[in-house]
Amino acid sequence: MKSLVLAEKPSVARDIARVLDCHKNMPGAIEGSKYIVTWALGHLVTLADPEEYDKKFKEWNMSYLPMLPERWELMVIKQTSKQYHNVKTQLFRKDVSDIIIATDAGREGELVARWILDKSGCHKPIKRLWISSVTDKAIREGFLSLKDGRQYNNLYYAAKSRAEADWLVGINATRALTCKYNAQLSCGRVQTPTLAIIARREEEIRSFKPEEYYGLSCVAGNVKWSWQNEKNGSLRSFKRSFITDLESSLKGQALQITDVQKSARKTFSPGLYDLTELQRDANRRFGFSAKETLNIMQRLYEQHKVLTYPRTDSRYIGSDIVPTIKERLKACNIGPYKKFIPSLLKAPIKTSKAFVDDAKVSDHHAIIPTEEFVQLEHMSNDERKIYDLVIRRFISILYPAFEYEQTTLKASAAGQAFTAKGKIILSPGWKAIYDSSSAADSSFLDAPEEDDASWQSCEQPLPLLKKGEQLSISQIALTTGKTKPPARFTEATLLTAMENPVKYMESQDAKARKMLGETGGLGTVATRADIIEKLFHSFLIEKKGNEILITSKGKQLLELVPEDLKKPELTAKWELELSNIAKGAHKDAQFLAEIQDYTKELIQEIKTADGTFRHDNLTNTKCPRCGKRMLAVNGKNARLLVCQDRECGYRETIARLSNARCPNCHKKMEIIKKGEEETFVCACGYKEKLSAFKKRREKEGAGVSKKDVQNYLKKQKEEPINNAFANALANIKIDT
Incomplete structure (x- = not known):
């Protein structure tokens, strides 16, 4: 008898088949002596459309709402139906004794496989392959420790409940809004609060009134000093007359140093990447959208096999990974990383709770390199950029802290306080991994996201000065500026807002705020990129440069949609309940009953609402x-x-x-x-x-394709070493 292995994608299936010694190709599967490997193409099966329950639902009619299926039906996705039937054929082979689920190790991956088994009616015993990378080593080790498939039943119930709840709320509310206002209006429990966050930021920008502020700097003892408010430490004043009077009173005066503070400081490397943090950095650095970054990561994970599972919300690794760190470093000890890795390989690896914590690893650990040997020349330019971000971050956490001596000088003149700051680098530590390469400029690691007055106090080389010294003031300069409104969202900052939407909550309920923090905000690491894309494709938001703006359609939708659906609290409540279902602490049937009641209330609210929608484009x-x-x-x-x-x-x-x-x-x-x-x-x-x-x-010479370049390089390699020129040189006799 044989085991049937069900992978999520063909590329992963081919890798598993090779490791399991399966070489016989069949329609939609690869067979060996002990295993048959088949694959989905993402989802092959999904929840049935409304018209599958009743033909009348094909018509979008308000009187038919809400649609509440008594028994959920599944349907085969038309575009991938051929592969579904290939998989079904293998499932019901008489020589197949059990099924090994090898889809992505997560909530959605579990759903992909279970829906196929449910739709086909296959009830054979199941086992689970649970791995975080698809290297040969990881696959072999995974098959040596297969799990009982029943251990993941609750994970499946949580995934199924999420899909059914989104169907109930999303499809019913979208149809109700579209029918009521005769416009294509879509909403959902994650996309609508996200849209509301963008709208709120736009409102803050429009209502913002800039204020002019003033500052004063002077030069004394070859040091640039800044006036500082003694009460709040600010370098700004909103009173022009105060600053101009101070400017006049400083002429011919001397600064007296009142304090000299020196302190040794350390900053440690930023943590390892989870998907959201990687998407943020890729957007800041390269302008990649969240979806683009995820797609690139998938290729580096599935095809190149050089990085671990991308859809992770953890920035830590478990203690079980620590013994493999040196092997992972050896695998990426190439090209620009050869400057930094050899020293790590020579000494014992130093770990800390800053990046090794079993309690903070969820389904998957942080994104790190695998033990697979890397071939940079096989990567595209975009793949190389994302790979570079991950590898430098991985190396940097193993390096010591960035150490510097911070000197802060305080002085007084004309009854006012002045300050100057200086920094001496004692040890570059982890920053050497970034500062050594302009391609990996580290400025994006430190830059503040918001305008901050304290950021303006400049760092400068300082001479040796002592408390009590008096310095003649040689130059005085009045500075001025205007307060700025909050910046519009980019994809990077929108991801941050989705991950931490607490400050956008209207509710002051401490329990609700804590719940939102614990459940990871709006959406999950796996879905946030798709949510942003959906808002673009529905024309609810648009892009100008790198900034995201809400459209007129988006604004009108938020006026028409029920208030509850705009709040981040709703999705937090759902995610908490889904998490409890996955842990076995909550029943999926009870959750769905609550969602059905909520859907009825939602539709009634839309039906009775007063509002209009106008196409202004x-x-x-x-x-x-x-x-x-x-x-x-x-x-x-x-x-x-x-x-x-x-x-x-x-x-x-x-x-x-x-x-x-x-x-x-x-x-x-x-x-x-x-x-x-x-x-x-x-x-x-x-x-x-x-x-x-x-x-x-x-x-300009840009018509040369990659293929032309590869053929040229191949030809160069094939040319004999002893060409005509070499032969001519060989015949020259030199007298010695």
């Missing part, structure tokens, strides 16, 4: 399919025309953002299509037809 362009006027909308990387009739659904792209750079200002240009001709257009006014662009790029 109508154009005079008629839809070629139904003849109605089309809407002009901004997608994430394109401008589109979309039919206002949701049932028609016609859309066309009129301009899309390209990777081509303007020869004048070097910004990315848009491609605009008119008829058969496509034209590059830049915001600076530069225009160039696509045909002319191609000719120009060919002249």
